[in-house]
Amino acid sequence: MNIKQIICIFTLLAFLCVGCEDDNKSPIVKESPALTFDISEIPAVDFNDEITLTGTATSPNAIRDISFYLVKKVNDSYERLWFSPLQYADIVIDKTVDFEAKIVIDDPEANAVAVVASDPYEQSTVSYIPIGQINGSPSGSAYVFNELELAAEYEYGGSCPYVFSLTGVNVDGSLKHVVSLEEIKKTNARNLDFAFTNIWRNSTKYTAGVLGNWGYAFCEFRQLARGPVGRQCDYLYLTNSTSIPKGTDTCCVVLVSNAIANANNFEEVFKNAGDNYGTSNFLNSLEGLFTANAIGNQYVVNMKTNASGVNTTACKENAGAGSYIAFRKTENKTQHTYGLIRIVEMPDVTDAVDNTGLKYKPEPYVDGVTDNAHLPQKWYDGASVDAVGIAKLYGRKIKVDIIAQK
Known part of the structure; x- marks a missing residue:
């Protein structure tokens, strides 16, 4: 276990202990995290190019992790492209977290990047950054x-x-x-x-x-x-x-x-x-x-x-x-x-x-x-x-x- 992981664990424990002195008051705020991004869409990208999404996640309980993956649109919703790996942004647990999500657009079916912010109590929020066009997509079936x-x-x-x-x-x-x-x-x-x-x-x-x-x-x-x-x-x-x-x-x-x-x-x-x-x-x-x-x-x-x-x-x-x-x-x-x-x-x-x-x-x-x-x-x-x-x-x-x- 490296120093960064140890710091993350102690930081999370500190947040979990907030309010523990008052047995009549729950430390958990029933509020899902919030996500904001520096862009609202990806107009065009070349197949197999890596893009970087930047944004901020906030939660009164702390942001435990930021995950992201490629999705395709099915009717009015998005579904994960299973062959797109689930990845995590490199963050330090806090109530407000700035993050970078670096992802390779390696599936021609991708219509968006899904970004998920989670707190320590399994509350989460997912946001989608649409992809307008993927250039040079290969064929494959x-x-x-x-x-x-x-x-x-x-x-x-x-x-x-x-x-x-x-x-x-x-x-x-x-x-x-x-x-x-x-x-x-x-x-x-x-x-x-x-x-x-x-x-x-x-x-x-x-x-x-x-x-x-x-x-x-x-x-x-x-x-x-x-x-x-x-x-x-x-x-x-x-x-x-x-x-x-x-x-x-x-x-x-x-x-x-x-x-x-x-x-x-x-x-x-x-x-x-x-x-x-x-x-x-x-x-x-x-x-x-x-x-x-x-x-x-x-x-x-x-x-x-x-x-x-x-x-x-x-x-x-x-x-x-x-x-x-x-x-x-x-x-x-x-x-x-x-x-x-x-x-x-x-x-x-x-x-x-x-x-x-x-x-x-x-x-x-x-x-x-x-x-x-x-x-x-x-x-x-x-x-x-x-x-x-x-x-x-x-x-x-x-x-x-x-x-x-x-």
Whole structure:
């Protein structure tokens, strides 16, 4: 604690003690602070310029603090622009305070600066200094999707809401952002970003081998046939080839750590996100999560690691309800668009795990032999096909919120 803070505390205590000698007389004056300014409006300002508002605040109880932030006009009132930080003027507590409020005009939606004077008893006054014009404002807007549902597609199935498309696919005159393989095949869509998939074995033939990481994952659509994912069946369904469908968009995905999510207040970001510059500009902060060689490397986020029921390696849960996954679309190799997924609700898998509560039970192996040469000689291509473990995860839905730059 520095000397200035100590002086402020003792000054405030002195004001709070005024009148304490008379128990019959309250020291609190029920009167809100008053604010006056040296100007009544800001006629024009350049975007990202810092302006300084000067004024005086008075209160019979003392001025505890002066805060300020940007607001936009909605009908006949003002609302705070959430991405505008709450700032405080540097003052010494007194009944009359001269102050300076230095603020950067960094949101093109700003219509005014709000200044709030508060006393020690939670009485406050807010005044608005209108902004006439912001010159050189950049463009910026965002998609906001609430409680989208995606479902892990069966092997050689096509009807589940399986793939996310940020820009949307026109299906029979309706723009859809979550589409099935059937709809992709029908429309020949290639603006496809990622799928919510169930991973456990290579799907080109029965005896190709089980994979190390079992269970749900978010995977870039272009990388579904990669070895650690094994969803060659999806490309075969669409084009009769295991090659990436020509012209498919490029997208990277990466799990966001809890530390980063908390430090950047992701929960509040989703509460306040909208189709505006503030949301779009915030998403630029995700850039540092992606490596220089992200394309082809940051392509899958597994909900668990080592969840295979046929190995003894300890299983780790990587993500669940409340977790965040960042994604990045890339055009022309250098043009990036950023987005953020919040997992709202995971599918229930309690009937598919073994006694560890984490690892998924394997499906019955031929002759009861558990090795890569004795996989089940059948495809799990619909709900009617009996499953006892990992294949139960097909068809179940995850619920997510998504915000992304347009």
